[in-house]
Structures are given as C-alpha cells and as structure tokens.
Amino acid sequence: MQLASYPDGAIAARDFRIATAYVPELGEGQVLVRLRRLGLNAGLANRIGGPDTAYGPGIRPGDVPASDGVVEVVESRSEAFGPGDLAVRKSPWRSIDVADAGELRAIPEPDPDVPLEAHLTVLGHVGFTAYTGMMRFGAVRTTDTVFVSGAAGGVGSCAVQFAKAVGATVIGSAGSPKKVRLLGELGADAAFNHHEGPALELLRAAAPEGIDLFYDNVGGEQLEAALEELHFGGRVVICGAASQYGKGTDSRGPANYTRMIHRQLVMRGFDVTHNEDLRPDFEADASNWLRAGKIRSIHTAIDGFDRTAEAFASLLCGGNIGRMIVDCDG
Ligand SMILES: NC(=O)c1ccc[n+]([C@@H]2O[C@H](COP(=O)([O-])OP(=O)(O)OC[C@H]3O[C@@H](n4cnc5c(N)ncnc54)[C@H](OP(=O)(O)O)[C@@H]3O)[C@@H](O)[C@H]2O)c1
Incomplete structure (x- = not known):
C-alpha cells in the first residue's frame, strides 16, 4: 500500500493505492514474513508531504508508509526464527515482506488467551x-x-x-x-x-x-x-x-x-x-496486569489489508476507539 498522491484537503482513502511488488530472494539472516495485524498511528499524517521526523522521513507519492505490526514468519534464513514464529516489527504497509531478523521483536510464547492485537496496544x-x-x-x-x-x-x-x-x-x-x-x-x-x-x-x-x-x-x-x-x-x-x-x-x-x-x-x-531502558519494567508490569485482568487491549479492528487506507482515513476522523488495527488475516 503506497501513497498515490498528496491529499487535496483531508487525507482520504483515495490518496493511497495497492501496488504489486516483487518479493526478493531471502539473504542470509533474513526472513519472509506475513503481516497479521497492522497498527495505525495518526502521527503518520504529519509526515505526508511533511518534514523528516524522529519517527521517519517525510512520506511522498510512491512511498510505502510503515507502522508497528504483528508478523508471522513464513520462511527463514535466520537461526533466530522459524516458520510459524510470531514477532512485532515496524512494518511497511506490505502484506508480505522480507525483513532482517534483527528488526523483529519475538513474541516467544504466544498466549492463546491474549489477542494478537494486545501486542500492538497494552503490550506494544x-x-x-x-x-x-x-x-x-x-x-x-x-x-x-x-x-x-x-x-x-x-x-x-x-x-x-x-x-x-x-x-x-x-x-x-x-x-x-x-x-x-x-x-x-x-x-x-x-x-x-x-x-x-x-x-x-x-x-x-x-x-x-x-x-x-x-x-x-x-x-x-x-x-x-x-x-x-x-x-x-x-x-x-x-x-x-x-x-x-x-x-x-x-x-x-x-x-x-x-x-x-x-x-x-x-x-x-x-x-x-x-527510554528503552524502561522496557523490561514495562513488559513485566503490563503482562502481570494483563494476567491479573487489570488491563485489556482496547482497539478498533478493520478486516482486510486492502482496507488499510480506509482505516487510516477513519482514524484521522476519530473513528477509532483505542488503537486502530487492521486485521490482515482475511
Ligand atoms: N511522546 C511520544 O513518544 C509519543 C509516542 C506515540 C504517540 N504520541 C502521541 O500521543 C498522542 C496519542 O497517540 P495515539 O496513537 O493514541 O493517537 P489516537 O489514537 O489518534 O488518539 C489521539 C486522540 O486525540 C484526540 N484528538 C484528535 N484531535 C483532537 C482535537 N482537535 N481536540 C481534542 N482531541 C483531539 C482524539 O480523541 P477523540 O476522538 O476522543 O476526541 C484521538 O483519539 C498523539 O498526539 C501522538 O502523536 C507520542
């Protein structure tokens, strides 16, 4: 999914398009991943036609935006991951992609009682x-x-x-x-x-x-x-x-x-x-609170990777309760 043209006024789904891309051969240390859930950030709008920021460069027509996603490894040339493993990464808006294994943060023992979306909300x-x-x-x-x-x-x-x-x-x-x-x-x-x-x-x-x-x-x-x-x-x-x-x-x-x-x-x-040094404390506290039922994932799920642009435009109009997440499984 790439930016097709700069928006004329408010950002709309028509400002994006789906393009077919060639998936390169895996190099040593790389993995082929399938996008399962994609979290969207309103802040991305600031970078469309805008300046480079700490979160990434300005986004121009033809660019593929990126935000955090849960991915599943399909093929691997890395010792760290095998097929079926789940991980979180800053994911380009691509349904399938090649990534360096080092970019992935593993979800080591996925808990069936914890929805995948939680890794993009309370645990993300x-x-x-x-x-x-x-x-x-x-x-x-x-x-x-x-x-x-x-x-x-x-x-x-x-x-x-x-x-x-x-x-x-x-x-x-x-x-x-x-x-x-x-x-x-x-x-x-x-x-x-x-x-x-x-x-x-x-x-x-x-x-x-x-x-x-x-x-x-x-x-x-x-x-x-x-x-x-x-x-x-x-x-x-x-x-x-x-x-x-x-x-x-x-x-x-x-x-x-x-x-x-x-x-x-x-x-x-x-x-x-x-503030990466605080991450271990966060992971310990958030998973304890989740297990104790004190917190839960609050998100709005939109079904289908092809609806990413629609979900993004809706997020910018306040159409989300909690995190706006695209469920790419369908
Ligand atoms: N400091 C950091 O490191 C860091 C990291 C990530 C995000 N952020 C920032 O944290 C904030 C929340 O991010 P998020 O991902 O939670 O975004 P979000 O889900 O879009 O939440 C932001 C909320 O702001 C409210 N809002 C938007 N325009 C408004 C307006 N004109 N007046 C009053 N309320 C307005 C909307 O709530 P209602 O629809 O309910 O009004 C919206 O749900 C953003 O400003 C983001 O840039 C900071």
Whole structure:
C-alpha cells in the first residue's frame, strides 16, 4: 500500500493505492514474513508531504508508509526464527515482506488467551509510550488524581488503565458518548466529552477537587484547562498535541502558562524512543496486569489489508476507539 498522491484537503482513502511488488530472494539472516495485524498511528499524517521526523522521513507519492505490526514468519534464513514464529516489527504497509531478523521483536510464547492485537496496544508501542509517560515522567502515585486527555485513543486508553492499575483516581476526556462510556468501563472515576462545552467547565465538574497530574495527548484548550486546575506542585506530561497537528505555524501553546510560576507546576515532554531502558519494567508490569485482568487491549479492528487506507482515513476522523488495527488475516 503506497501513497498515490498528496491529499487535496483531508487525507482520504483515495490518496493511497495497492501496488504489486516483487518479493526478493531471502539473504542470509533474513526472513519472509506475513503481516497479521497492522497498527495505525495518526502521527503518520504529519509526515505526508511533511518534514523528516524522529519517527521517519517525510512520506511522498510512491512511498510505502510503515507502522508497528504483528508478523508471522513464513520462511527463514535466520537461526533466530522459524516458520510459524510470531514477532512485532515496524512494518511497511506490505502484506508480505522480507525483513532482517534483527528488526523483529519475538513474541516467544504466544498466549492463546491474549489477542494478537494486545501486542500492538497494552503490550506494544502505544502501551510502552503510556507507561513511560505515566510511570517515569508522571511518577504516578496511588494518591494522585490524574487527568488523561485523548483518553479513548491508542495511548490514552493504556494511560487510563495503567493509572488505574496503580490505584490512582482517573478522569478522562474523549470525543463522543460511546468513547466516554468506554472510559467508564475501563474504570475511570469520571469522564467527559470535550465537544460538550468549554474544557475548563467540563474538567471542573469532573474533578471538583482539582488534579495532581495531567497526561496530555491533545494540547490546546484542554491543556489550558488543566493548568487552571492543577494543585500546587502539580505535574504535566506532554505526550502529544493532536489538536495542534497540521496547523503549522498556527500551532499555539497554552496562553495561561504563567500559572506554572505561582503553582510551581512542572511540565515535561518526552519521546518514548529515548527510554528503552524502561522496557523490561514495562513488559513485566503490563503482562502481570494483563494476567491479573487489570488491563485489556482496547482497539478498533478493520478486516482486510486492502482496507488499510480506509482505516487510516477513519482514524484521522476519530473513528477509532483505542488503537486502530487492521486485521490482515482475511
Ligand atoms: N511522546 C511520544 O513518544 C509519543 C509516542 C506515540 C504517540 N504520541 C502521541 O500521543 C498522542 C496519542 O497517540 P495515539 O496513537 O493514541 O493517537 P489516537 O489514537 O489518534 O488518539 C489521539 C486522540 O486525540 C484526540 N484528538 C484528535 N484531535 C483532537 C482535537 N482537535 N481536540 C481534542 N482531541 C483531539 C482524539 O480523541 P477523540 O476522538 O476522543 O476526541 C484521538 O483519539 C498523539 O498526539 C501522538 O502523536 C507520542
């Protein structure tokens, strides 16, 4: 699946096309893999016709985007993998591909009770992102009241569950009644639909005693509201700023940032890719919580690799609850 042309306005499925490609012979240390599940990231949209970023180069017509996927080894010329083995990799949007074995992170003993999608959500990259932001930079505590914005998205749904798993009080925001209901099912103590009024009023109603920690995925009005409601010494973790993406030089920071002075607030951004040392802790905690039934995979599955572009366009319109994942088995 490749970008066919730059979008004229909002990104649409027609901006992509399926192309047939020649699969090269396997070299020593390489494996032939079949894509089973593909996780999609809204952030990819920023790279379409955009600049190179830490996550990869700008995407131009003819380029094949890549995001994290679960793959199954079909043929192997590597000692590390045999046919039938499952692994996670940053996967080009190709139904079948040749990969260097070193690019694959093995799923050693797949648990039949754990859906493959979990390796792209609570056990995967978005889970690791939420864990890094919540545990390392947010230093979440049982006594905290935590506000998570974009809480029904891929990262947000993990952040809510992880904060609940450590016993914090959690408030979540999302963009539809269905998403707000999901937050209740995930154990959020309060949740609001950010389309239903000014963010400050909605947050005050959901957290009348104020908040200690803000885990921010969206920025904009919700960040300003959180700065008003944080207690003295409160913390803000900047994970993303979805409301500001695509605005270029019109992108705006919080107008009320001087609240940070008088309340001695700490605001910290992070990029998960610089935190690999935390991965063993993440893997241990997330699998324990999963086994204990404290967390689960939250995802929207779209059937069929050929619907990847449709799934991506839907993700950009908020059509996902949890991570948007393409089930490529069909
Ligand atoms: N720091 C890192 O290392 C790192 C790593 C991965 C991702 N990220 C960032 O983390 C954030 C979440 O990623 P994700 O994969 O979870 O994406 P996602 O599933 O698309 O979730 C983002 C959510 O943001 C909300 N949103 C979008 N536009 C908005 C707007 N204008 N106003 C308010 N809310 C808006 C949408 O929720 P509703 O539809 O419910 O409004 C959407 O579900 C993104 O900003 C991403 O760039 C950061």
